[in-house]
Amino acid sequence: MPNSKYDTNVPKNDTNIDSSIPYSGSGRELVDxxxxxxxxxxxQPxxxxxxxxxxxxxxxxxxxxxxxxxxxxxxxxxLQRFSLMLEQLRNLEEQDQLSLKKYLQDGQKEANVQKILTELEQKALDxxxxxxxxxxxNVDTFKKFAPGVTINVVRWQNWILQAGYSDEKEKMVRLxxxxxxxxxxxxxxxxxxxxRKGKGRVDNDFTREIVAAYRLEELTLYEGWSRIYDFTxxxxNMPADFKWLYENHINSSKGAWLNFKLDKEKPTERKCVSGSNRFFHLYKEQCHQETSAQQQECLDPQPKEEPFEERPIVTHDPLTWLNATYITLYRALQRGGVSPRSVKKVQVLLDGLYDIVMQHPLLAARLPSLSNADQYTWSNSLDQPHILYEEKNHFEGGDHESPKFTLAV
Known part of the structure; x- marks a missing residue:
């Protein structure tokens, strides 16, 4: 089963590839x-x-x-044809509402969806x-460092077109x-x-259908490769639907999720690199001699940023606090209320809050749509400490009704 914690003490040997991006991961040894x-x-970056x-x-x-x-x-x-389709529909929505409604008319929706997907297939393949x-x-360099390992590059469509995929997809849809x-x-x-992709918009049932179709296609392949491959x-982190499928449906000793996560900060370009491993393009420059203080600044510069001015959130409900914080930070970014030097820090805060919420399905299901952010008004009134927004009903109630999966792909 996948480990729940990261072990940053990754075992090292004399064949390591120096990386300019820090990461954490389990120290599991790959053998046999x-x-x-x-x-x-x-x-994706x-x-x-x-x-x-x-x-x-x-x-x-x-x-x-x-x-x-x-x-x-x-x-x-x-698989990216789904993402491209969402992007195309949103562009169409912004340009011409009538054309969008025509695409979504009853009796024509499925045919039009298939037409769009077919048109976007070649773009995704390109x-x-x-x-x-x-x-x-990079792949060739990786092969040099692992001479005893067979390394293959496979395209998504190659597996989708395999015999038996359609039957497995139908089983996944039924599940x-x-x-x-x-x-x-x-x-x-x-x-x-x-x-994440819609700039805070949860959108309508139709777009949810498209993303559900994308998830089910990916889950179908995951079930297949998890019976063959020891690790993914x-x-x-392991997505919630992958984790549920792995723990409750696949029941295989294979398919475990390797704990590996990149640092969210962007890499800092280095002037010099210590050590003997400088095989990638970031490390081709000749190292130069500097004093220890200068070298440390060269390897790990820390740009000075103005402190982010936080606004207090007074509430006893952790869910309300998360939602309030997320929406407030998001609105500040959208409206240009954050100084250029602090934008990066606010984005990191948003990423952190997002990760916390998405690790808990109950919280994620109740996370309000950021498209409704303008309906809420921040309250600085100390005599109303528990009223953060004008509309509180958005935080009440349980799970929303899930759309039916009708998109045939």
Missing amino acids: DQKVLMLISVG AHEGASLEATYDYLVRNYQRQWRGTVTILVADW AGERWVEMNQE YQENHDFKKSVETNVTAYLL LYPN
Whole structure:
């Protein structure tokens, strides 16, 4: 089972790849013929450049000479057609409401959805092709550090087109429709996705259907590879729906989620690098001699930022506190109420709050839509310490009604 805590004491050897991005991960050793599936989200910063190097570095540090296993790099390019579709629909919504309504008319919606997805398939595949080309050098370098390991690069569509996928997808859809707990875990991730990708908007039932279809496609493949691969490597926590499926449905000794997480801070470009491992492009510059103080500043500069002025939140309800804090910070960013030097710090705070909420399905299900943020008014009145907003009913009640899954893909 996946570990619940990170162990930053990752084992080291003399074949490490120096990484410019700090990370934390479990110290599990990979031995014998164990197989690892490395999932790549095309277009995400965590799977490009220095962040990708950090992921390889994590594997190399766990690599032992006797390991003769397999690392399959699964490029989830074709899956991005769902994200591209949401982006296209939102652009259409902003430009022409009538055209959007025409797309969503009863009796035509499914056909129009399929038409859009088909048009976007090639765009998604092209993005995957670019990722493979741009990162081939990194993959080749990884192979040099793990000579006994078989490293494959597989495209998403290759597995989707395999015989038997359609039957497995139907089973996954049935599980989603019939199992309340599984459906709830999927809906938690749907909300999280829309908040993250939709700039705080949860949107309507139709967009939730699209994201649910995306989640179920990914979950179908996860169930398949978790019966083959010992570990899944992705630079983040295990999603709630993946975790539910793994613990309650798959029941396999394989498919464990490797604890690995990148630092959310962007890497600092270094002038010099100590040590003998300078194989990636960030480390090709010749190290220069400096005093110890200058060298430390070179390796780890700390830019000075103005302190962020926090506004007190008075409440005894932790859920209300989380919601209030999240919405307030979000509104401050959207309205330009944060100084340029403090923007990065506020974004880190938002990421931290987001991670806390998304680790608890009950909190995530009740997180209000940020599209409604303008309906709320911050209260500085000390004689009304428990009234943070004009409308309190948004925090009352239980889980929302989940949309039916009607999108055939």
